[in-house]
Amino acid sequence: MSMAVRIAFVVMLVCGAASPLAAQQEKPPKPPPAKSPASPKEQHAAVKRLNENPAKELDRFTKMSPEAREKELSKLPPQRRAQFEQRLARYERMTPEQQERFKEQLEIMRKLPKDRQQAVKQKIQEIRALPFAERRKALTGDDFKQNFSPDEQKVVRAAFPGVKNLE
Numbered sequence: 001m002s003m004a005v006r007i008a009f010v011v012m013l014v015c016g017a018a019s020p021l022a023a024q025q026e027k028p029p030k031p032p033p034a035k036s037p038a039s040p041k042e043q044h045a046a047v048k049r050l051n052e053n054p055a056k057e058l059d060r061f062t063k064m065s066p067e068a069r070e071k072e073l074s075k076l077p078p079q080r081r082a083q084f085e086q087r088l089a090r091y092e093r094m095t096p097e098q099q100e101r102f103k104e105q106l107e108i109m110r111k112l113p114k115d116r117q118q119a120v121k122q123k124i125q126e127i128r129a130l131p132f133a134e135r136r137k138a139l140t141g142d143d144f145k146q147n148f149s150p151d152e153q154k155v156v157r158a159a160f161p162g163v164k165n166l167e
Contacts, residue, residue, distance in 0.1 A: 053110065054106045054110065055102075055103035055106045055107055055110075058087075058088065058091050058099075058103070058106075059103075061088055062088070062091070062092060073085065101158065105154070105155050105158050108151045108152075108154065108155050109155055112151075112152070116149075116152065119147075119148075119152075120148070120152050120155055120156055123144075123148070123156050124156055124159045126138075127139065127156070127159075127160065128159075132162075132163075135160055135163050136163050136164075139156065139157055139160060139163055144156075
């Protein structure tokens with residue numbers, strides 16, 4: 001046999017033997033298939049449920065198993081999910097009395113018309129922007145009392161537990 005044929009034969013023999021060995025080597029495990037995001041319809045339904053009665057949803061989520069909670073949260077859009085998880089964690093750190101007060105405030109807000117909800121949220125943001133020393137005046141002034149109902153005042157004041165003598 002010529003030298004070229006011998007080399008070709010050796011190359012074929014080595015390659016033929018190497019390919020089954022390569023096939024037998026352990027391959028890294030494939031990552032699990034990515035969870036498919038919830039359909040827009042499922043996302044809409046989940047968000048709607050949270051908006052309808054957030055206090056009941058908080059209670060429902062705190063009673064769920066971790067698996068059930070994960071399944072429900074996966075239906076939310078990512079940004080909304082992150083917000084809800086933060087709020088849920090904060091809620092779970094509260095004492096039972098604080099949780100009850102928080103649920104009362106949520107219920108008051110839920111019952112307000114959308115424009116009043118927005119006014120309350122805006123007032124909270126305005127007062128948060130004030131220096132701490134000026135917050136008490138903003139929460140007890142005539143302007144505040146004239147522009148907000150007693151329930152609305154209660155919700156706004158609850159956002160500032162460090163400010164004393166507000167009534």
